[in-house]
Amino acid sequence: MFFFFPKFISYIEINYCSTNYINETLFSPDDSNHVGEQPMRMTLAEPKYLKESIAVISELVAETQFKITTDAIQIVAMDPANVAMVVFKLLSSTFVEYDVKQETIITINLNSLKQVLRRAKPADQLTLEQEENKLKIILKGTSTRTFHLPIIEAEEREQKVPDLKFAATVTTESSTLNDAVEDVDIIGESVTFAAEEGKLTISSAGDLSKAKVEIPADEETKIVVEGKQKSKYSIEYLKKMILGGKLADKAIVKFSNDYPLRLEYAVLNKMQLAFILAPRVDND
Amino acid sequence: MFFFFPKFISYIEINYCSTNYINETLFSPDDSNHVGEQPMRMTLAEPKYLKESIAVISELVAETQFKITTDAIQIVAMDPANVAMVVFKLLSSTFVEYDVKQETIITINLNSLKQVLRRAKPADQLTLEQEENKLKIILKGTSTRTFHLPIIEAEEREQKVPDLKFAATVTTESSTLNDAVEDVDIIGESVTFAAEEGKLTISSAGDLSKAKVEIPADEETKIVVEGKQKSKYSIEYLKKMILGGKLADKAIVKFSNDYPLRLEYAVLNKMQLAFILAPRVDND
Amino acid sequence: MFFFFPKFISYIEINYCSTNYINETLFSPDDSNHVGEQPMRMTLAEPKYLKESIAVISELVAETQFKITTDAIQIVAMDPANVAMVVFKLLSSTFVEYDVKQETIITINLNSLKQVLRRAKPADQLTLEQEENKLKIILKGTSTRTFHLPIIEAEEREQKVPDLKFAATVTTESSTLNDAVEDVDIIGESVTFAAEEGKLTISSAGDLSKAKVEIPADEETKIVVEGKQKSKYSIEYLKKMILGGKLADKAIVKFSNDYPLRLEYAVLNKMQLAFILAPRVDND
Numbered sequence: 001m002f003f004f005f006p007k008f009i010s011y012i013e014i015n016y017c018s019t020n021y022i023n024e025t026l027f028s029p030d031d032s033n034h035v036g037e038q039p040m041r042m043t044l045a046e047p048k049y050l051k052e053s054i055a056v057i058s059e060l061v062a063e064t065q066f067k068i069t070t071d072a073i074q075i076v077a078m079d080p081a082n083v084a085m086v087v088f089k090l091l092s093s094t095f096v097e098y099d100v101k102q103e104t105i106i107t108i109n110l111n112s113l114k115q116v117l118r119r120a121k122p123a124d125q126l127t128l129e130q131e132e133n134k135l136k137i138i139l140k141g142t143s144t145r146t147f148h149l150p151i152i153e154a155e156e157r158e159q160k161v162p163d164l165k166f167a168a169t170v171t172t173e174s175s176t177l178n179d180a181v182e183d184v185d186i187i188g189e190s191v192t193f194a195a196e197e198g199k200l201t202i203s204s205a206g207d208l209s210k211a212k213v214e215i216p217a218d219e220e221t222k223i224v225v226e227g228k229q230k231s232k233y234s235i236e237y238l239k240k241m242i243l244g245g246k247l248a249d250k251a252i253v254k255f256s257n258d259y260p261l262r263l264e265y266a267v268l269n270k271m272q273l274a275f276i277l278a279p280r281v282d283n284d
Numbered sequence: 285m286f287f288f289f290p291k292f293i294s295y296i297e298i299n300y301c302s303t304n305y306i307n308e309t310l311f312s313p314d315d316s317n318h319v320g321e322q323p324m325r326m327t328l329a330e331p332k333y334l335k336e337s338i339a340v341i342s343e344l345v346a347e348t349q350f351k352i353t354t355d356a357i358q359i360v361a362m363d364p365a366n367v368a369m370v371v372f373k374l375l376s377s378t379f380v381e382y383d384v385k386q387e388t389i390i391t392i393n394l395n396s397l398k399q400v401l402r403r404a405k406p407a408d409q410l411t412l413e414q415e416e417n418k419l420k421i422i423l424k425g426t427s428t429r430t431f432h433l434p435i436i437e438a439e440e441r442e443q444k445v446p447d448l449k450f451a452a453t454v455t456t457e458s459s460t461l462n463d464a465v466e467d468v469d470i471i472g473e474s475v476t477f478a479a480e481e482g483k484l485t486i487s488s489a490g491d492l493s494k495a496k497v498e499i500p501a502d503e504e505t506k507i508v509v510e511g512k513q514k515s516k517y518s519i520e521y522l523k524k525m526i527l528g529g530k531l532a533d534k535a536i537v538k539f540s541n542d543y544p545l546r547l548e549y550a551v552l553n554k555m556q557l558a559f560i561l562a563p564r565v566d567n568d
Numbered sequence: 569m570f571f572f573f574p575k576f577i578s579y580i581e582i583n584y585c586s587t588n589y590i591n592e593t594l595f596s597p598d599d600s601n602h603v604g605e606q607p608m609r610m611t612l613a614e615p616k617y618l619k620e621s622i623a624v625i626s627e628l629v630a631e632t633q634f635k636i637t638t639d640a641i642q643i644v645a646m647d648p649a650n651v652a653m654v655v656f657k658l659l660s661s662t663f664v665e666y667d668v669k670q671e672t673i674i675t676i677n678l679n680s681l682k683q684v685l686r687r688a689k690p691a692d693q694l695t696l697e698q699e700e701n702k703l704k705i706i707l708k709g710t711s712t713r714t715f716h717l718p719i720i721e722a723e724e725r726e727q728k729v730p731d732l733k734f735a736a737t738v739t740t741e742s743s744t745l746n747d748a749v750e751d752v753d754i755i756g757e758s759v760t761f762a763a764e765e766g767k768l769t770i771s772s773a774g775d776l777s778k779a780k781v782e783i784p785a786d787e788e789t790k791i792v793v794e795g796k797q798k799s800k801y802s803i804e805y806l807k808k809m810i811l812g813g814k815l816a817d818k819a820i821v822k823f824s825n826d827y828p829l830r831l832e833y834a835v836l837n838k839m840q841l842a843f844i845l846a847p848r849v850d851n852d
Binding site for chain 1 (some may be wrong): 396399402403418426427428429430431432433434
């Protein structure tokens with residue numbers, strides 16, 4: 001059993017830019033054009049969407065690029081083993097203040113960022129600023145807390161989200177999906193998603209044991225599928241991805257026969273957290 | 285200090301059957317008589333009694349025989365060190381459906397079973413079936429989850445519950461007993477139970493420290509004792525056994541001078557979970 | 569970076585008594601004058617103040633002397649690394665019974681004592697007695713639990729609390745202080761306290777990251793300071809000391825430029841738990 005990389009990798013275009021964008025364009029100490037002007041300032045009244053998303057993403061990716069445009073903060077990142085991709089977008093409409101004059105790309109260690117964000121209380125106001133080669137995070141509650149994290153000088157490697165067509169789309173409660181993945185986790189290391197008219201089946205098998213969860217289409221669960229679709233994935237990755245259920249009540253799962261799976265959590269006009277997971281294919 | 289095996293072991297008759305019952309009688313693939321007929325099907329509306337009991341028993345025994353009769357599901361098992369015995373009975377009256385045509389003995393890994401049962405939510409309906417050489421467990425809630433666990437081919441070794449006579453019987457709140465064992469656990473590795481008219485004393489001693497809990501006879505605690513009775517037991521085992529307090533509000537403790545202890549949790553017409561623990565005797 | 573011991577140590581007078589007080593005066597088996605009389609008996613209706621204090625102190629000191637006078641139970645102890653001192657006083661007025669005829673000094677292992685006290689429920693009555701060379705602790709609730717812990721024969725080494733003058737005094741909510749220390753803990757190993765008119769700043773810095781918490785003077789936070797005061801301390805020690813916040817809503821923090829810090833939690837007429845922490849001074 002192995003991960004079917006070559007096929008999946010072909011879905012993804014990776015752009016390498018030879019110039020070190022961060023260093024040369026924005027943060028070089030002698031680049032006097034940019035010193036003195038504030039490249040950006042963004043304030044969230046509810047730190048939750050950023051805090052919880054980064055906590056989930058940091059389970060898959062240790063450090064990543066943030067692309068900050070005039071519309072949104074975005075992450076498109078691949079996990080180190082090239083098995084899962086995360087696509088995160090926090091829309092400018094989520095912010096009470098969003099002052100971004102030009103597109104900026106910064107690389108940040110997600111574990112450090114997660115630890116800072118974990119200190120944000122629900123009622124805190126969270127402001128992000130760039131200060132020379134640091135990301136400045138201000139948490140304002142009864143006291144004001146200011147954190148500076150280094151912006152990492154990284155080779156820019158913009159990931160593109162692969163253009164995938166899925167033959168099965170299931171919309172269900174996040175908690176139903178989480179329960180199912182945790183149910184089959186008892187038995188095996190890989191999990192099979194199978195959809196047919198009216199039913200999603202999530203299953204796993206060990207040497208002698210097996211587990212199967214049937215989720216019927218109903219008020220809470222919508223299933224749109226062409227014929228029967230079935231594919232197998234790593235349960236270890238799925239367990240990290242379903243943590244996104246903290247952010248949205250509904251999960252959207254898309255897959256096709258022996259094809260990547262896309263799992264999406266979205267909050268209208270606020271954020272979208274999606275994952276793409278390579279299928280696992282038996283080599284026998 | 286050592287465990288007084290020889291004396292205790294003599295209380296217990298162990299029956300070895302030379303035939304491999306499971307394999308030959310029920311599950312042999314070419315035994316066409318039994319293929320096609322369903323040997324059993326049992327459904328619980330409250331999975332709690334099975335779930336919690338197996339969680340407790342699995343602390344003492346890794347794999348065990350279940351004897352499924354027309355009246356009850358029973359376990360009689362010895363821990364690997366031969367220090368503690370567990371006697372469990374889940375009566376057919378606890379089940380909403382109990383279809384057992386012939387007595388069946390199956391050996392199951394309790395850790396696997398515990399993990400499956402842990403997935404049962406309080407409102408789930410739990411069904412047990414035998415399907416060839418697997419135990420099939422169905423959890424029915426908003427979704428339906430099906431697990432298959434292997435039935436282990438084990439030499440049949442039916443344990444008999446020793447016939448013991450006790451000179452002290454104490455009925456008390458499970459929580460009172462749990463507190464007392466946890467209290468004396470701070471100090472020592474073995475715990476002394478001493479009963480006399482009107483009082484149960486649970487104590488332990490280390491090199492320089494000691495702990496003593498006195499539980500007087502009262503509305504909640506009934507003590508019936510011939511003279512004074514006193515015996516010492518392993519606290520490590522007792523701590524696993526008192527987990528049974530999750531199942532019943534009352535605990536019944538029986539012992540005599542330097543004699544095994546019996547601890548019982550019972551729910552009328554539903555289940556009984558009892559333990560027999562060998563005494564610890566000082567070798568000086 | 570190192571701890572500035574020599575300067576700090578000079579604040580502290582250590583008195584060594586050559587006689588082994590405990591052994592010779594009170595607990596010697598052939599010292600018949602003291603056998604038979606009860607040296608002390610003290611009962612608390614709320615075990616909380618003793619229980620929580622010992623839990624906090626045991627994080628810094630493994631075994632310590634208790635000085636039991638006719639007014640109070642007191643601890644003055646230095647941590648093994650000589651970086652932090654703890655000063656604890658539980659006043660006789662906290663007790664419902666306080667029968668101490670003569671000043672007594674006993675040395676007790678705090679981990680053992682903590683484990684016994686942890687067994688005290690909020691409604692238990694807690695009694696301390698001395699019984700020959702043991703400390704007897706009685707917890708009375710629905711059952712009566714009695715523990716005997718050895719009184720350790722230790723060389724008497726009475727610590728004196730250094731006489732310190734502080735240029736900054738900040739009174740704030742315990743929770744505000746705790747949050748600030750936990751905030752800056754993300755980044756560094758040492759924390760800087762800086763006070764000026766109207767503002768306390770708590771900060772830390774790593775190689776590339778930094779964290780800063782500003783606590784303004786307001787209704788909850790009173791700041792009295794001569795000019796600007798600033799000093800650096802070990803965050804590891806501070807994290808253990810702020811556990812005292814469980815005992816009192818208010819924390820009093822005192823420090824001066826590159827000088828020890830004093831942190832105090834007090835409950836009027838009941839108890840006082842204070843810590844003195846050596847400053848950390850950069851050696852470059």
